[in-house]
Amino acid sequence: MSTVAKPREEAHHAGVHAAPTSFWRKYVFSLDHKVIGIQYLIYALSMLVLGGLLATLVRYQLAWPGRPLAFMGKLAPEGMPGGQMLPEYYNSLFTMHATIMIFFAIMPILIGAFGNFVVPIQIGARDMAFPKLNMASFWVAVPAAVLIIWSFFVTGGAAAGGWTSYAPLSAIQPRGQTLWLISLLILGLSSLLTAVNFLTTIINLRAPGMTFFRMPLTTWALFITALLLLLALPVLSAALIMLLFDRVLGTTFFLPAGLVVSGQVWPNAGGGQVLLWQHLFWFFGHPEVYIMILPAMGITSEILPVFSRKPIFGYRAMAYSMCGIAGLGFIVWGHHMFQSGMNPILGTTFMISTMVIAVPSAIKTFNWLGTLWGGDIRFTTPMLNALSFVSMFVIGGLSGIFMASTPVDIFIHDTYFIVGHIHYVLFGGSLFGAFAGLYYWYPKMFGRMMNETWGKVHWAITFVTFNLVFFPMHFLGMRGMPRRIYDYSQYSHLKGLQPMNQFMTLSLFVLGAGQVILVLNFFLSMRRGRLAGPNPWHANTLEWQTSSPPPHENFVGRIPTVYRGPYEYSAPGHGSDYWPQSEPPGPAAAKAHA
Amino acid sequence: MKNTIRFPRAARTLRAALFFLAAALAPAAAGALPFWLHLPEQASTYAPQVDRLFHVIMWITGVTFVIVEAMLLFFLWRYRHREGRVATYTHGNNRLEVVWTIIPAVICVMLALLSRRIWEDIKENMPHDAMEVQVTGEQFAWNFRYPGPDGKFNTPDDILTLNQLHFPVGKPVVVTLTSKDVIHSFFLPEFRVKQDAVPGMHTRIWFEGNKVGHWEIACAELCGLGHFRMKGFVSVDTQADYEKWLAEQAAEQTQAEAPAPAGKPAAVPAAADKPGAAPEKGGNS
Numbered sequence: 001m002s003t004v005a006k007p008r009e010e011a012h013h014a015g016v017h018a019a020p021t022s023f024w025r026k027y028v029f030s031l032d033h034k035v036i037g038i039q040y041l042i043y044a045l046s047m048l049v050l051g052g053l054l055a056t057l058v059r060y061q062l063a064w065p066g067r068p069l070a071f072m073g074k075l076a077p078e079g080m081p082g083g084q085m086l087p088e089y090y091n092s093l094f095t096m097h098a099t100i101m102i103f104f105a106i107m108p109i110l111i112g113a114f115g116n117f118v119v120p121i122q123i124g125a126r127d128m129a130f131p132k133l134n135m136a137s138f139w140v141a142v143p144a145a146v147l148i149i150w151s152f153f154v155t156g157g158a159a160a161g162g163w164t165s166y167a168p169l170s171a172i173q174p175r176g177q178t179l180w181l182i183s184l185l186i187l188g189l190s191s192l193l194t195a196v197n198f199l200t201t202i203i204n205l206r207a208p209g210m211t212f213f214r215m216p217l218t219t220w221a222l223f224i225t226a227l228l229l230l231l232a233l234p235v236l237s238a239a240l241i242m243l244l245f246d247r248v249l250g251t252t253f254f255l256p257a258g259l260v261v262s263g264q265v266w267p268n269a270g271g272g273q274v275l276l277w278q279h280l281f282w283f284f285g286h287p288e289v290y291i292m293i294l295p296a297m298g299i300t301s302e303i304l305p306v307f308s309r310k311p312i313f314g315y316r317a318m319a320y321s322m323c324g325i326a327g328l329g330f331i332v333w334g335h336h337m338f339q340s341g342m343n344p345i346l347g348t349t350f351m352i353s354t355m356v357i358a359v360p361s362a363i364k365t366f367n368w369l370g371t372l373w374g375g376d377i378r379f380t381t382p383m384l385n386a387l388s389f390v391s392m393f394v395i396g397g398l399s400g401i402f403m404a405s406t407p408v409d410i411f412i413h414d415t416y417f418i419v420g421h422i423h424y425v426l427f428g429g430s431l432f433g434a435f436a437g438l439y440y441w442y443p444k445m446f447g448r449m450m451n452e453t454w455g456k457v458h459w460a461i462t463f464v465t466f467n468l469v470f471f472p473m474h475f476l477g478m479r480g481m482p483r484r485i486y487d488y489s490q491y492s493h494l495k496g497l498q499p500m501n502q503f504m505t506l507s508l509f510v511l512g513a514g515q516v517i518l519v520l521n522f523f524l525s526m527r528r529g530r531l532a533g534p535n536p537w538h539a540n541t542l543e544w545q546t547s548s549p550p551p552h553e554n555f556v557g558r559i560p561t562v563y564r565g566p567y568e569y570s571a572p573g574h575g576s577d578y579w580p581q582s583e584p585p586g587p588a589a590a591k592a593h594a
Numbered sequence: 595m596k597n598t599i600r601f602p603r604a605a606r607t608l609r610a611a612l613f614f615l616a617a618a619l620a621p622a623a624a625g626a627l628p629f630w631l632h633l634p635e636q637a638s639t640y641a642p643q644v645d646r647l648f649h650v651i652m653w654i655t656g657v658t659f660v661i662v663e664a665m666l667l668f669f670l671w672r673y674r675h676r677e678g679r680v681a682t683y684t685h686g687n688n689r690l691e692v693v694w695t696i697i698p699a700v701i702c703v704m705l706a707l708l709s710r711r712i713w714e715d716i717k718e719n720m721p722h723d724a725m726e727v728q729v730t731g732e733q734f735a736w737n738f739r740y741p742g743p744d745g746k747f748n749t750p751d752d753i754l755t756l757n758q759l760h761f762p763v764g765k766p767v768v769v770t771l772t773s774k775d776v777i778h779s780f781f782l783p784e785f786r787v788k789q790d791a792v793p794g795m796h797t798r799i800w801f802e803g804n805k806v807g808h809w810e811i812a813c814a815e816l817c818g819l820g821h822f823r824m825k826g827f828v829s830v831d832t833q834a835d836y837e838k839w840l841a842e843q844a845a846e847q848t849q850a851e852a853p854a855p856a857g858k859p860a861a862v863p864a865a866a867d868k869p870g871a872a873p874e875k876g877g878n879s
């Protein structure tokens with residue numbers, strides 16, 4: 001075939017390193033992208049549990065404002081003396097919940113875990129382009145997590161200015177905020193190294209025949225994600241450094257003249273611009289939203305064809321729409337600032353770009369429906385989670401149109417409507433995508449299947465209770481309940497909302513308890529799960545054409561040659577309903593190579 | 595393409611779904627929905643405009659939601675795996691791609707244009723015949739400054755109030771917002787008013803009460819540990835009541851200035867500036 005590129009074995013030497021023999025080099029300071037992927041997976045899942053527990057405390061306070069929680073009196077005597085939560089501790093809890101979920105759970109699981117584990121095998125590489133850099137990425141992310149957890153125990157507690165850390169509040173907060181800034185700076189470095197590594201790997205280490213338009217959509221999504229990280233993260237880092245300087249070196253990037261805090265003139269203030277922080281933060285922050293959703297979109301696009309036994313509908317439309325999202329994602333940041341005092345005319349331009357960015361997401365949704373149409377659909381656990389992604393992402397996407405409209409945003413901005421929206425995107429979207437990926441690639445990672453029955457029970461509990469917790473948030477927002485509020489019973493217009501808040505919190509308890517099933521299934525299946533074999537799902541992409549788990553350097557012998565696109569399912573005239581990318585054309589050759 | 599979707603069947607399912615949706619939402623017109631499905635009371639002249647837009651978007655997204663989820667469920671049921679089923683082999687359809695790119699794009703641009711007009715009325719075009727109030731947020735209180743009889747700010751006859759905003763019904767109010775310390779957000783839910791009060795900036799917004807009544811002001815931007823209790827009160831009075839209240843405030847203020855009463859601690863500890871205190875520090879003055 002003419003499309004088979006010139007042999008690239010030479011290039012593959014870039015990622016090659018000898019198989020490690022010692023325990024430390026094999027499992028701890030490993031250079032193997034698969035081990036690093038699993039390290040990220042454990043890291044992210046642990047932080048997911050921590051973030052979830054923080055959310056439970058937040059919701060407890062919202063359901064029963066001021067009711068003591070005896071054991072927390074012992075665990076956090078400063079924040080919850082006698083078990084009764086203080087307002088500043090509440091502010092720390094939601095700040096840290098969001099920070100941990102966004103930076104330490106969702107990003108590492110989607111990019112660090114699945115990106116690392118899957119991308120090199122999917123493109124037919126032996127490892128990442130820079131294995132040592134890859135190891136550094138992970139081990140740089142560890143102290144960041146240590147710092148952010150440590151910040152709970154410093155004087156004044158953890159950061160309490162919201163995950164967006166708007167200045168000047170973030171400039172005058174206690175010490176925890178400094179640790180927050182340093183932690184995110186370190187983590188940003190880790191993500192930046194990862195982004196460079198992904199881009200280099202995907203551009204240079206694709207197997208012979210693996211053209212860009214034969215890449216699986218997970219790889220496509222991570223390619224675009226890495227690009228977004230590379231361009232957006234330096235802006236966040238710059239903002240973090242400026243804020244850090246304002247806090248510790250006496251600069252005034254974000255501190256305007258005449259600041260009076262608690263009746264006292266703030267010592268170093270003058271010449272700063274408060275809105276500058278928001279512009280910088282959201283210039284990063286909006287691409288960040290897509291950094292967290294694109295990989296989940298990729299995973300969904302990967303799983304729907306496999307379990308519909310059908311090619312993805314509109315492969316190129318899928319790839320182009322991701323490029324569209326990446327481009328437009330950089331010119332919509334102002335929609336977070338409609339009510340900030342930014343020029344309202346500028347608000348209109350950002351509204352228009354925001355309305356336009358809804359279109360690529362709509363295209364993707366319709367193509368997912370097109371993929372299901374006419375399929376031969378198997379309801380496996382990965383499929384159920386991927387379908388949940390589609391149906392929940394639709395809600396998150398549509399609710400975004402409300403806040404894109406500047407006048408409607410006047411009312412719902414900074415209310416629970418927004419909180420509902422982001423949870424439909426980040427939990428309904430990203431996390432269901434992550435669950436789908438976990439169930440899908442677990443057999444490849446550990447060589448054994450997760451238990452399907454318990455997987456389905458976990459899915460059903462999660463799907464139902466997720467909606468019971470988060471859908472009512474839209475109603476709270478419609479009643480004008482502000483977010484980040486310790487005790488809404490202060491306001492007469494919010495008094496009737498306690499029963500609904502209690503219902504949401506009780507649903508969250510069930511949601512949280514349901515995750516125990518996942519944890520047990522995850523660990524028990526490592527030993528007891530059914531042996532997976534190389535290709536348990538009868539999938540086409542390259543990671544399924546090698547053993548489970550794959551050997552060191554991923555493929556025994558030569559790197560496979562790629563002959564076709566990744567989603568050739570149920571091709572007429574072909575013997576089986578799947579057709580691996582690396583299977584040479586022609587029936588005779590197929591047999592010989594198998 | 596040979597593989598045309600079986601529209602008649604899908605369409606019938608959709609029509610049925612829409613019918614049920616309409617039937618379920620019909621009581622909304624009769625006001626039979628629970629309170630949490632309503633937007634709050636409308637107390638400003640532009641609140642109905644904002645709400646209408648909210649409902650337009652709710653209908654558009656609601657119908658889209660039902661269509662998409664119904665199609666999803668229908669496909670899952672219709673194309674579920676059964677013995678002998680063979681999936682349709684297709685890589686897509688460019689005509690469909692164009693259709694489902696253009697339709698959402700047109701709807702979104704239309705919504706943007708519709709929003710633009712209302713946004714302009716609310717945030718860009720300030721009324722000329724408005725009364726003016728200056729609002730300064732601080733941890734954790736709202737300071738209001740009325741120009742007093744001379745109609746000018748920062749003169750001795752200015753009237754200052756704490757957490758109490760009054761204005762007459764049927765008269766537009768222009769508010770100039772700023773903050774002493776951190777960002778606060780001036781949120782009047784019933785008026786559909788929200789605007790951040792930013793230190794170092796003076797942001798102007800307007801609104802007009804369309805009925806007499808009492809409501810609350812909330813702070814909508816996280817501003818520290820007392821954020822949740824940064825509550826103010828707003829009263830829309832008849833013209834006569836408003837003038838009476840203003841006169842009372844002025845009298846109280848001159849009284850307070852004369853004997854300088856000691857031993858009267860401020861009600862809100864953080865709000866040092868009770869009426870009569872020195873004018874707030876201006877940006878550069």
